[in-house]
Every structure is written in structure tokens, then in C-alpha cells.
Amino acid sequence: MSRSILRTVAIPLVAVVLGLLIGAVLILSQNASPSTAYTALLVGGLGDADAVLRTLQKATPLIFGGLAVAFAFKAGMFNIGGQGQLLIGAVFAAGVGFGIDGLPMVIHLPLALLAGAIGGAIWGGLAGTLKATTGAHEVIVTIMLNFVAGNLTDWLSANPWKDNSGNNIVARTPLVEDSATIPTLGAVPVGFLLAVAAAATCWLVLERTTYGFEVRSVGHNRNAARYSGIKVGWIMGSTMAVAGMLAALGGAVESLGVDGRFEAGVNVGLGFEGITIALLARANPLGVIPAALLVGLMEAGASRMQFKAGVAPELIDVIQALILFFVAAPIIIRWLLRMREDTSEQLQLGAGWGKS
Amino acid sequence: MSEVLLAAENVTKQFPGVLANDDVSIRLRPGRILALLGENGAGKSTLVNVLFGMYRPDSGQVVIKDETVDLHGPDDAISRGIGMVHQHFQLVPPMRVVENIVLGDEPTKRGLVDLDEARNRVVELSERYGLEIDPDALVEDLPVGMQQRVEILKALYRNADVLIMDEPTGVLTPQEADHLLGVLRELTETGLGIVFITHKLREVLAIADDIVVLRNGKVVGETTPSQTSESGLAEMMVGRSVVLQVEKSVATPGDVVLKVNELEVNDDRGQIALDGLNFEVRAGEILGVAGVEGNGQRELVEAITGLRHPSVGVMEIDGEQLTSGSPRQITKKGVAHIPEDREKHGVVAVYSVAENSILNRYHRRPFSIRGILRRDVIRGHAQDVVDEFDVRTPNVLVPASSLSGGNKQKLIVGREFSDEIKLLIAAQPTRGIDIGAIEFIHRRILEQRDKGTAVLLVSAELDEILGLSDRIAVLYDGKIMDVIDAQDADREKIGLLMAGITD
Amino acid sequence: MGQVMKPQQRQLLYAGLTVMLVVIWIFYSANGPQTTAVLAGTVRAATLLALGAMCGMIGERSGVVNIGIEGQFLLSAFAAFTIASMTGSLFMGTVAGIGMGLMMGWLLAAMAVGLKVDQIIAGTVLNIAALGLTSFFYDRSRSLGMGKYTNIDLGPLADIPLVGTVFFSRPPLTYLTMALLVVVHVALFRSVWGMRTRAIGEHPGAADTVGIDVLRLRYLNVTLAGGLAGLGGAYLALEAVGTFSRAMSGGRGFLALAVMIFGRRTPFGAYAAALFFGFTTALQNQFQLNNTFDIPPQFVGMLPFVVTIVVVALSGLVGSMRDPAALGQNYEKG
Structure with a gap:
């Protein structure tokens, strides 16, 4: 049971981590400190x-x-x-x-x-x-x-x-x-x-x-x-x-x-x-x-x-897009974690415009 | 000329959980027809896919024209002269015949497709082999026999000297099938070799030069038509002696249960698919509907089960007019439906066996009360179905997708038979499943008949129709050509009716 | 070829065209400048839609739904604008826009074809990513010092009344788009590539069995099609508007899909549909400029979107508009 829960949350969790990591690179590219930025983010959301x-x-x-x-x-x-x-x-x-x-x-x-x-x-x-x-x-x-x-x-x-x-x-x-x-x-x-x-x-x-x-x-x-x-x-x-x-x-x-x-x-x-x-x-x-x-x-x-680290708040949008990318393409994370494919978790929506 | 046109040598191919081919060897010589016989799941398709370069064998090798080859894909096989006619035609329906034939190997002029040149080549080819065809017809407008011809021409256009035919007669009338066998025989006279895959014993005896029988991925016998018989082949194929005909008593028909009057139904494209149908099915009898697929069978079944609304006509079930009834109203009248495509209609693949066992009755007591599902009751019911209908599954909570085709079908039959029913609509009830499951389902259908259920059996397998039916209606081009008593029916007679010939 | 018209449809088309020409003539006689302005605006709005529709149709003809055109427009517009402003060259900006479009196309292909992500979700990822990235990197201080692309008169053709102004006195990317319509038409319906492309969208299995590499061709097509959307982005930033602003694509990537459906996935059909949509936009601008009618601008602004809903609903009802059979399905071998 706990194992299957772990499997279920593994991909979203890793997706979030990867999103934040790439976000950190973007923060660096703006000459700001990722640790300052993320600490500020955390305090701003949970501090008091x-x-x-x-x-x-x-x-x-x-x-x-x-x-x-x-x-x-x-x-x-x-x-x-x-x-x-x-x-x-x-x-x-x-x-x-x-x-x-x-x-x-x-x-x-x-x-x-x-x-x-x-x-x-x-x-x-x-x-x-x-x-x-x-x-x-x-x-x-x-x-x-x-x-x-x-x-x-x-x-x-x-x-x-x-x-x-x-x-x-x-x-x-x-x-x-x-x-x-x-x-x-x-x-x-x-x-x-x-x-x-x-x-x-x-x-x-x-x-x-x-x-x-x-x-x-x-x-x-x-x-x-x-x-x-x-x-x-x-x-x-x-x-x-x-x-x-x-x-x-x-x-x-x-x-x-x-x-x-x-x-x-x-x-x-x-x-x-x-x-x-x-x-x-x-x-x-x-x-x-x-x-x-x-x-x-x-x-x-x-x-x-933004106030503490000088990072534009739109960074959150970018991180969200990255997270979306990684949960949408779980094969990348599965490969990182050496996990086996589970077909039941795939979402399939695509279809023509005209027919049901 | 080469000694061996095409051969598999000690081919082994493993899929997760299945050893599909186990040390299989076959050998095809020029001008010969090699029949590959086996049940569904015996490994025929896997072997053919290996020969055609779709799969790579885990061990063993493929030999083409005396040369061991390493095929990287179908194009590799094609360029070495292997042509394949797939069971499900690999044609692009909205494109023309000529475009379909040259696709992948198009003649060009100034960088664009040279359709005139392509047309010339197709005409030349069809004249040479006596396979007449209109190169500019759209494939979707052609009857299946003609589409098959396009497939053969497609292979010949690529200079094939081996033709692999995968279950080529399934979609043909007996006469068309005979005609095809004649065409194939003529083709071999030019030195062409043919691998003919089938599960139909009669055809094997009629056409093959050599016969190889596969069972559970292994070669279990090699023989020739002169050395064997239908029952011999059947035994080899199944591994035990087989009753080719189910025992059945004489029917005692009762009241009319299903009555159809001047029924007219359109297909998906809005064309008339059923044109003024009249027939009735009585309690305790099986009315078989024979015919080449695509002559209105699907529309007939859908109209009776409420999945498609007739444009004209009347349908009565047990005296009640239900012409445009919903599937639910019709089920409520005691109508069970084994759908022709179990994956599409019969089961929800990701649902558990338990959920599938209540697929069309979840809304009724005891499975739910006031809109709330009762999971214990549902599981108990599923367990009953599994036990009684011999569904092989570890438990009722595994997804239906993990079951084999035969077990899925038994699950569907079990679900449909778990109520008292008045009318059974069985469409292709044994398609693509193993002989054990076929026998099981046939016996259950006959049991239902003997209990007084009216049965409408729609099948493309003439043997199934002949074996089970009490009366046989032959459907051609949306019309019933004739209804005959089973005692008076034979293949020849029904075959002509299936082709629309009435005198 | 490809899409054969029935005689009645052809007659209807000719009748419609005649009526339209007569109406245009009447309006032109009544108010020349305004009619010219509306029609020129029509062509201007149609160019972007036509590029997006071509991008969409190449994908869909190959069996891949591209709902990320909006994002492709936006990020390409951003790239085109930024590079043009940095280098001072509109040409370099255009190249950058196309390059970004190709990259986005490649990304979509990598997700939808390579990783077999649901195609709709893959496109949505592009849209959300484009919005996030352009907002994050947007630099308000940038501008195009040299201004946007200007009109080029095509010699004496430009002097023809009405037609000259509307079609033959346009900036370069508009001409390029018109040329591309012809190129894509010929490629789709006459070339080997086009025949194979249509085959993999209708029946990938059939294409596979004759040795066509379905996944590779889909990869290629979705990537190349991205270049067309990239050109659209460049057009938007460097020719139509002359600057970049947040979310400037304003839903036109989605409208392009409706244009594509309305135009039955053919370049010329799509251009006709694009002109129709462009006309509603141009009309809206004229109304707003002149206060012709007392309609709140928000309601006029809704018009193209409402029209799209009607078009998509009708396309489902009108049976003749058939989707490629394998549209939206990821292809698994064997």
C-alpha cells in the first residue's frame, strides 16, 4: 500500500524538484542567489x-x-x-x-x-x-x-x-x-x-x-x-x-x-x-x-x-510550466528513477476536432 | 533460381510473459504455397512479423533467397522481394488505388509525384496478372475483395517474389475465397512463393503444397494435404482430439420474441446499410445471420440493441414496440448483447473485472442503492461470474486488460447471462479466441436456447453459423437474400446467397 | 487532388465569390477610402492566421494536433523582437523568430511524437511555457529603433485601384506568406513528401508497412511546421505591430486552428477562411475608429471567437469535413 502511494507521488514530487532546480538556473542567469530567492519564497508563503x-x-x-x-x-x-x-x-x-x-x-x-x-x-x-x-x-x-x-x-x-x-x-x-x-x-x-x-x-x-x-x-x-x-x-x-x-x-x-x-x-x-x-x-x-x-x-x-532577491515574480510561471512539462512527460522522470512503465497512469485526450 | 525463397531458422521470440516463437523453422520454395496453420495466439503473426522485419528475433535467423539476412524493418524485407497482405488491410481509405499502390516507392518527375507514370505501371501490372482494377477509384469506395486485390498489386508493384497472406479469406464469401485461391495458384506458376496463414482447415487442404502447424509458439507438425485430413490437422493444432461440431438437439421454437418489420438503417456515412429488413426470432431457436462482413451486420445488431436508430421500420421485442428504444430500455426487456468488438464495446480495459461484471447493470439493485455503489455486492457478483464461467483471473480486482481475449469474452458472456434473458444478440461471439473458449461459449449459447431464449447469432464464420443455427438468414448489401432451415443449408448454397446470387 | 470539390460545392463557391465582388464594388463606389482600409486590414489580419493555419494543417495532416500555435506565435514574436532590437536588423529578427518556431516545433514533436505525451497536453505545455518565459524575460526598455517592416509596392500592380493597395503594396513577410501558400499547397498535394504526410495522418500503419518511417516524418513535419508559426511570430512583432507586449498573440493561435478547420486543411481554403476572419477583425477596427454603430467594443471584440465556436460546431455537423483518421493518436509500432 505505502509502496504504491510512493509510486504515485514520486513523479509529481520529482517534477517539482526538477522545476525548482531549473528555476534556480534561471535565477542565477539573472545574477541573483537561488538560496536567497527560495528562502524568501518559503518565508513569504509560510513564515507567519x-x-x-x-x-x-x-x-x-x-x-x-x-x-x-x-x-x-x-x-x-x-x-x-x-x-x-x-x-x-x-x-x-x-x-x-x-x-x-x-x-x-x-x-x-x-x-x-x-x-x-x-x-x-x-x-x-x-x-x-x-x-x-x-x-x-x-x-x-x-x-x-x-x-x-x-x-x-x-x-x-x-x-x-x-x-x-x-x-x-x-x-x-x-x-x-x-x-x-x-x-x-x-x-x-x-x-x-x-x-x-x-x-x-x-x-x-x-x-x-x-x-x-x-x-x-x-x-x-x-x-x-x-x-x-x-x-x-x-x-x-x-x-x-x-x-x-x-x-x-x-x-x-x-x-x-x-x-x-x-x-x-x-x-x-x-x-x-x-x-x-x-x-x-x-x-x-x-x-x-x-x-x-x-x-x-x-x-x-x-x-x-522579488523584494528580497530581486527575482521577477513571473519566475513562478516558468517553474509551473516546467513542472507541467515534467508531469506531462513522465517518461523522463521514470528514466531518472529507473521506474517501470505503468500504463494506467497515462492520460489520453487527443482526438479530432469534428467528431466525438 | 534460388533453392529457398524464404525461411525462418530456429527463430525464438519472447514477449513479456509469453514465449511467442520457440525455435521455429519453416522453409518456402519457389512456386509453392506453404500454409501456416494454428489457433489464435499460436505464434503465427509473430513469426510472420519476424519474416517481414517488423520484429527482430531473439535468436535464430531469417533466410531470403538462400542468404541469411538481418532485417531492420519492413522496407528491408520489401526491398528483398517480400510482400505482405495483412489481415487488416494496410490501405489509406481516402486515397486512390494508384496512390496506395505506389506509396513509399513513388515515380517522380521534376520532384513531384508522377501520377501518370504510376497509373501506367499499375495498369500494366494488373493486365499482366489478370487482376483488373480501376486505378483512380478511392479505396474507401471499393468492396473488400477489390481492396485485397489492391494489396496484392501493391506487393507485385514492389517486385515481390514472396507473398505472405495473413488470413486472407476471412472477409470473403466462399466463392470469392475459391477465386482467390485460384489467383494465388496462378501466381505461383510465375515462380512466386506464397506463405498462407489461416486457421481454416478446409482452405489448407485445398491450396497448400506444404503445411506447418504451430501450437503455443512451437512447430508441432509438418505435413502435406495428401498425408492428412481435417480432423488430423485439428488435432495437431489443438493438441487433443476436437469435436468439430457441437452436439445439439432439435429446436422447439415458441412464441415470437424479436420481430423486425421493414427496417431501414443508415451507416455512419449516412448511406443505407439495411434496406427493408423483415424477420422474426422465436423463443428457443437460434437464427443465424450469415454474410460477408460489411453487408449491414453491424448496423443490424446496433439497431436491435438501441445503439443506432433506424430511419424507417418497426422493431418489436416480446410484443412491445421498441424501434427507437435506448440501450437501457432494451436491456430492461431482457435482451443480452455480446458485442462484436469486445475491446471497443464489451469491456472497459482499465476497469477491474468486478467493475466490468456490472458494466450495464451498475444502476440496478443490488449493485447500487439510491445512486451509491455497493462494492461488496459487486465483488461478490463478479466472483460468481468468474467461477461459473471459468474466467481465468487471479482475482476480481485486476484490470480487464490483463485478461486474455478468451477470458474477456467469457467475462462478457458471464455478465450477459447472469440475468434471466428473453433474447440474446450474439455478434461474432467467438472472434479471435482459442478453441477451448469457443467450445465453452458455443455450449452456453445452446444452453440458453434450450432454456427458451431467442437467439440472434451474427457471425462471419460460416462454420459457426452452420454449427449453431436452427434457421439461417443470409445478409447481402443490406437485404436478407433468403432464410433457410439449417437442415437444408450447405456452404455452396449459402455462399452464393452471400454473393447476392439468388437462383 | 487531395480534396476534390463536388460540382454543387464549386457552384456555391463561385456564386459566393460573385456576390462578394459585387458587394465590395458597391461599397467601394460609395466610400472608396474606407472600403480600401477595411480590405487592407483584412489582408493584414489574415496573414498571421494563414501562417498559423498552415502550421496546424501540416501537423494535423501528419496526425499530430498542434494546440500550441498560440505559444509558438508568442515566443517567436518575443525572440524576433529581442534579436531585431539587439542587432538592429529586422532580417536577423525574422530569422530568430523562425528559428524559435522551429525549436518550439521540435519541442512539441519531442513530447507528442517522441515521448508520446498526449498531444493536447503537449500543446498546452507550450502555451503555458511561452507565456511564463516571455513574461519573465520581458524587458520593457527595448524597442525597435529602426521601426517595423514597411510596404513594398510591386511596380505598376500597386497602382491598380483597390486591388493594388490591398494586395500589391504590402510589407515583405505578407508577400512571403502568399508565396508559402502556393509552396505548401504544391508540397502537400503534389510531392512525394505530401503524399506520405497525408498517408501517415490517415493510416500510419499502412505507411509503416511500405517502409515509411512514421515517427521520423511526424517529427520532421511538426518541427518544420513550427517554422511557419515562427514566421507568424516574427510577422506579429516586426511587421504587424512593431513591438512586443505580454500575451500579444491574443488568442490568434487558437483562431488559426479554426481557420484551418474551416479551410478544410488546405492552404488556399485556409487563406479564404483567414480572409473571412480577418474581415471581422478589420471591420471591428473600422467601427471603433469611426463610431459607426453604437456597439460596445467588447461585443465587437467577441465576434471572431463566437464565429469560431459556430464554425467548429458546424464542422462537426457538416459531414464533409472529415478529420485525418489518425489525428491525435500516438503511433505505436506493430
Whole structure:
């Protein structure tokens, strides 16, 4: 048992180490000290209660984003639309958060989260439904929906939902009501707890329910799923809707718990990190949590790293890309570790654009 | 002229867990046809792949035209005059015949492919060998017999003096197969040597000059048609005496269970695949559907099991109209389905044996209650299936991909037979599995019939159809040519119907 | 050859072209300068899409999906801009862009063909890596001292009204792209290389059995195709914009894939599709410039992306647009 766990985490772990090592070379190339930089990174992410809070806050949308990719993976779909789904979730949660007042928190906060979740479910479900009905490849559609969502949320926050207080010229919504703000328990944001609960729920649904069995069947063998009476189109549509909902919740938590509002351009790029997280977690919903914490820590410490060691925070993006490369091409690490191939861990998504 | 055209000498080839070829030697002389006979998994394909340069032997050697060679790839074998006609045609469907033939060895003019020259050469070749073909037809528009001809021309274009034919008659009617054997015989008169791989005993006796029988990777016999018989070959192939025909009692048909009326179904490309089908299957009888593959069998099975919606017509199961029913509605009526492609439809490779044993019944009690899977019940059920249907597996938690083809098939049959069923749709139920598993599955199908199940058996193996069916429907070009009682059926008659000839 | 058109399709095409020419003529008579500006903008936007589409189609014809064109554009644009700014030579910058594209193509091939990484994931790695690397190394202080590529008039051709401005008074990389369309067309549908390329995308097993090295040809093609995307990056930085900015490819690497599908994986088809997409972009710019209609810019900005979704959805419904049969599948021998 422990041996198999070791085997499972070996590749992601080595991928992270390799990513950091190459990152160190890049730091050297900028005439900075890797040890100073990485120490600053660590302290910035874990050094005190504030740092931990920051890490947990950063990790929260990453967990949701990672789940959004991992859940779709299970049905054999690649959801690159986390970015758009997150934006939709963020803007609608903010909309309900500032647009309604006078509600008690027990109603207002869930309502705002729900608004974001529904927006994301529609955004993701659209891609899944198009795939099921017309065969349009979800990768293209979700990428396009990212751009559409970017424009749509820009417009919403610059026009009908614009913050007109003072002489604000930025495209952003007003601050959400207190009754729609996600509280923090000590150093632990409640949003983070929500994210962990979501991960556990995803795992239970996938492994223990008939719906999860249907999702996995579609992911592993679409033909056999059809043969066994599963409505493949419905599973594709609903899985993408769930995925969209998860990503959107990440955005909603950002709006309601971190930023306090939606502001155009603030969340850009966040949605793509879900891909790295999901691959690092080998598409296991529970594995998403440590993977997101790791990346969250790096992001929380990045500004301290810049301040202390003079290394551009974009280094984190490069390290993430490297980690993604190594987990995506596990054969390199397997060769380094002299490990034998395990076919069950391979992910296969590629297929034509037109057919399902 | 060389003494030996092609030979394997003491070839051994090991794969993880399997000794595929164990000290195998064969020898082909000019102008002769060497039949390589063996069950699925006996090592025929491995040997051929070694001869064609796809695999390198662990030990032993390949001899081509009296010369020991070290083949580095198919192109090496091709350039030495070895041509291969694969069981699954290696043709590019949306390309033309001429392009397919010259691919890899294209005539050029000013750096571009010279299609006119290519066309001339193909026409010249087809005239010389009497293999008529339209060089500009798209391969995907050609019937399988013609596609096979393209494959042969492809080898001849490369000046092959050895042709390796891998199970070449599986896709042909008996008459087409006879015609092919004639063509091959004529080709040998020019000095060509042919390696003919098959598991069909009759063909071996009809065409071979020399026979080599493989079992479990070893050569277990060398003989000639004059020295042996079908039963002798079968015994050599399996290693024990084999009942070529399963015992079976007379059927006692009951009520109509499946009734199909004026059924019209389209294929994936939107062309009519089934054109106004009418037939019925009664409880306690087996209706065999014979025919060359690609004449609508797949669409028929898919239409009946709900995987494909008919465009016109009516289908009734047990008196209920289910023409556009979903697979689940149809399964619920007591219909079991052994799918033709077990890897594609029958099992989920990465799922455990246990998960596969509930693949189409996970949603029902006792396997799940209110949407929650009950893992203990599922495992217990899987163990029952494994025990009762002799599925050889270490336990029910290993992935299905670790099972052999025969064991996967027994798992599927076990799953489908674990309920009371009214109608069984069995499509190619014994394709690609060993004789032991074939016998087992045949007996189980007959048992179902005797219990009063209506059985629709679709098979490309005429022997299987003749051995099991009570009545036989012959499908050609999407139509049923005729339905005949099994007593009145013989190969000749069915073969003509399979080719669309009715008088 | 390759993609044969049915007579009805051909008639439809001619009818469409005629209608288009008439419409252009009417608009040109009504407002010459503006029509010219829109059409010139169309060609400008189409060039990048056409290069990306050619990169994508060579990969897909060989059976490899390239979803990393966006990243190839971006990193090549960065390389082209940086080298041009360092050396003061647009030509050197262009060479660097192409070189970077080749390297990215090689990397994609190494992952998708060599290491058998899922092709979609491999492309995503390129995209994320390109965004990270260009952001990390981006140096705000750099600029192109000598300015960007300028228009070259093709003698008297440039003096033809409308057509001259639109097609024959363009900067060099646009001409190069037009020439490459012809080269790639001939190569794909007439040459030995093209025939083999199409074969390995449709049925790699068949190609293998006649001695074509499937993996090597895929490696080569994906790498070479990267050069086309690299040229696209150079075009973006040195000819279209004249500078580099973060994430400047702005999704056009993905749009190029839609253009490729719409153009049925043929160079000329892709160029027609690219012109159509380019037209929506050019129109959008004109609207914004003139305030012609009261449409928020965000909605106009969505247009190409919405069009792409519609195109991809339709391509699934219209059966005639068939993917190469082995697209997206890694090839295992034997």
C-alpha cells in the first residue's frame, strides 16, 4: 500500500524538484542567489500567520481550478475553459454580492455563491453540450469561451455594474455587502474550507456513486459506455457543467472572500493554473489539494522573493510550466528513477476536432 | 533460381510473459504455397512479423533467397522481394488505388509525384496478372475483395517474389475465397512463393503444397494435404482430439420474441446499410445471420440493441414496440448483447473485472442503492461470474486488460447471462479466441436456447453459423437474400446467397 | 487532388465569390477610402492566421494536433523582437523568430511524437511555457529603433485601384506568406513528401508497412511546421505591430486552428477562411475608429471567437469535413 502511494507521488514530487532546480538556473542567469530567492519564497508563503493566510487564499481558487480540470478529465474531456468559467463565477457572485442588500448572511452569501456557480455551470455546460450534440471539440470551444467571458465581464464591470463611487475610472464593480463577504477563521479563510470540501465531494461522487461510474466509463471507453446504456451526451454536458461550476466557485470565492469585488483584469491567468494542478495531482480530486497548496505557496511568496532577491515574480510561471512539462512527460522522470512503465497512469485526450 | 525463397531458422521470440516463437523453422520454395496453420495466439503473426522485419528475433535467423539476412524493418524485407497482405488491410481509405499502390516507392518527375507514370505501371501490372482494377477509384469506395486485390498489386508493384497472406479469406464469401485461391495458384506458376496463414482447415487442404502447424509458439507438425485430413490437422493444432461440431438437439421454437418489420438503417456515412429488413426470432431457436462482413451486420445488431436508430421500420421485442428504444430500455426487456468488438464495446480495459461484471447493470439493485455503489455486492457478483464461467483471473480486482481475449469474452458472456434473458444478440461471439473458449461459449449459447431464449447469432464464420443455427438468414448489401432451415443449408448454397446470387 | 470539390460545392463557391465582388464594388463606389482600409486590414489580419493555419494543417495532416500555435506565435514574436532590437536588423529578427518556431516545433514533436505525451497536453505545455518565459524575460526598455517592416509596392500592380493597395503594396513577410501558400499547397498535394504526410495522418500503419518511417516524418513535419508559426511570430512583432507586449498573440493561435478547420486543411481554403476572419477583425477596427454603430467594443471584440465556436460546431455537423483518421493518436509500432 505505502509502496504504491510512493509510486504515485514520486513523479509529481520529482517534477517539482526538477522545476525548482531549473528555476534556480534561471535565477542565477539573472545574477541573483537561488538560496536567497527560495528562502524568501518559503518565508513569504509560510513564515507567519499572515503568510499562511496568503498561501491558503492563493490555494483556494487553485483547488477549484484544479478540480474543474480533473473532474472533466475523468470523463475524457479537457477543460481549458477554467479561466472563462472563473471570470463568469467571479462577476456574477460579485453582482449578487453588491446588488442586493438587506439579506441576512445565511441567505445572501450562499445566494451569491450560487449565482456564480450557476453562471459557471452554464459556461462549462455549453462546451459539453456542443461537444455532445455537434461534436465540436471542447478544447477549442472552451478556449473561445475564455475570450468571450473576458469581453463579457469587462463590459459588465465597465458599464451596467460599474463602481461609480468617487471618481473611479477602473472597470470594476462596487464592493460586495458585508452579508455576502466570506469570513476568515483565524488564519484560515472559510473559502479554503469550502474548496477542501468540494475536493472531498468530487472524490466521493466519482468513486462511490453510479453517476461517478458513468463519468469514468465515458472517460475510459465511450463506446462501452454507450453499450452499457449510459447517456454519453448527458454525461459530457453535465460533467462540463460541474467542471464549470467548480471553476466558477473559485472565482466567486475570490470576489467574495479576497478582492471584495470583481475587477476586470485581476484574475487573468488564474484559470490556466488549474491545468498544472490537475496534472500534478494526476487528476485525483484529493491530490488536487496538496498540489494547489504547493503552487499557492509559491505565489504567496513570490512578491517577497522579488523584494528580497530581486527575482521577477513571473519566475513562478516558468517553474509551473516546467513542472507541467515534467508531469506531462513522465517518461523522463521514470528514466531518472529507473521506474517501470505503468500504463494506467497515462492520460489520453487527443482526438479530432469534428467528431466525438 | 534460388533453392529457398524464404525461411525462418530456429527463430525464438519472447514477449513479456509469453514465449511467442520457440525455435521455429519453416522453409518456402519457389512456386509453392506453404500454409501456416494454428489457433489464435499460436505464434503465427509473430513469426510472420519476424519474416517481414517488423520484429527482430531473439535468436535464430531469417533466410531470403538462400542468404541469411538481418532485417531492420519492413522496407528491408520489401526491398528483398517480400510482400505482405495483412489481415487488416494496410490501405489509406481516402486515397486512390494508384496512390496506395505506389506509396513509399513513388515515380517522380521534376520532384513531384508522377501520377501518370504510376497509373501506367499499375495498369500494366494488373493486365499482366489478370487482376483488373480501376486505378483512380478511392479505396474507401471499393468492396473488400477489390481492396485485397489492391494489396496484392501493391506487393507485385514492389517486385515481390514472396507473398505472405495473413488470413486472407476471412472477409470473403466462399466463392470469392475459391477465386482467390485460384489467383494465388496462378501466381505461383510465375515462380512466386506464397506463405498462407489461416486457421481454416478446409482452405489448407485445398491450396497448400506444404503445411506447418504451430501450437503455443512451437512447430508441432509438418505435413502435406495428401498425408492428412481435417480432423488430423485439428488435432495437431489443438493438441487433443476436437469435436468439430457441437452436439445439439432439435429446436422447439415458441412464441415470437424479436420481430423486425421493414427496417431501414443508415451507416455512419449516412448511406443505407439495411434496406427493408423483415424477420422474426422465436423463443428457443437460434437464427443465424450469415454474410460477408460489411453487408449491414453491424448496423443490424446496433439497431436491435438501441445503439443506432433506424430511419424507417418497426422493431418489436416480446410484443412491445421498441424501434427507437435506448440501450437501457432494451436491456430492461431482457435482451443480452455480446458485442462484436469486445475491446471497443464489451469491456472497459482499465476497469477491474468486478467493475466490468456490472458494466450495464451498475444502476440496478443490488449493485447500487439510491445512486451509491455497493462494492461488496459487486465483488461478490463478479466472483460468481468468474467461477461459473471459468474466467481465468487471479482475482476480481485486476484490470480487464490483463485478461486474455478468451477470458474477456467469457467475462462478457458471464455478465450477459447472469440475468434471466428473453433474447440474446450474439455478434461474432467467438472472434479471435482459442478453441477451448469457443467450445465453452458455443455450449452456453445452446444452453440458453434450450432454456427458451431467442437467439440472434451474427457471425462471419460460416462454420459457426452452420454449427449453431436452427434457421439461417443470409445478409447481402443490406437485404436478407433468403432464410433457410439449417437442415437444408450447405456452404455452396449459402455462399452464393452471400454473393447476392439468388437462383 | 487531395480534396476534390463536388460540382454543387464549386457552384456555391463561385456564386459566393460573385456576390462578394459585387458587394465590395458597391461599397467601394460609395466610400472608396474606407472600403480600401477595411480590405487592407483584412489582408493584414489574415496573414498571421494563414501562417498559423498552415502550421496546424501540416501537423494535423501528419496526425499530430498542434494546440500550441498560440505559444509558438508568442515566443517567436518575443525572440524576433529581442534579436531585431539587439542587432538592429529586422532580417536577423525574422530569422530568430523562425528559428524559435522551429525549436518550439521540435519541442512539441519531442513530447507528442517522441515521448508520446498526449498531444493536447503537449500543446498546452507550450502555451503555458511561452507565456511564463516571455513574461519573465520581458524587458520593457527595448524597442525597435529602426521601426517595423514597411510596404513594398510591386511596380505598376500597386497602382491598380483597390486591388493594388490591398494586395500589391504590402510589407515583405505578407508577400512571403502568399508565396508559402502556393509552396505548401504544391508540397502537400503534389510531392512525394505530401503524399506520405497525408498517408501517415490517415493510416500510419499502412505507411509503416511500405517502409515509411512514421515517427521520423511526424517529427520532421511538426518541427518544420513550427517554422511557419515562427514566421507568424516574427510577422506579429516586426511587421504587424512593431513591438512586443505580454500575451500579444491574443488568442490568434487558437483562431488559426479554426481557420484551418474551416479551410478544410488546405492552404488556399485556409487563406479564404483567414480572409473571412480577418474581415471581422478589420471591420471591428473600422467601427471603433469611426463610431459607426453604437456597439460596445467588447461585443465587437467577441465576434471572431463566437464565429469560431459556430464554425467548429458546424464542422462537426457538416459531414464533409472529415478529420485525418489518425489525428491525435500516438503511433505505436506493430
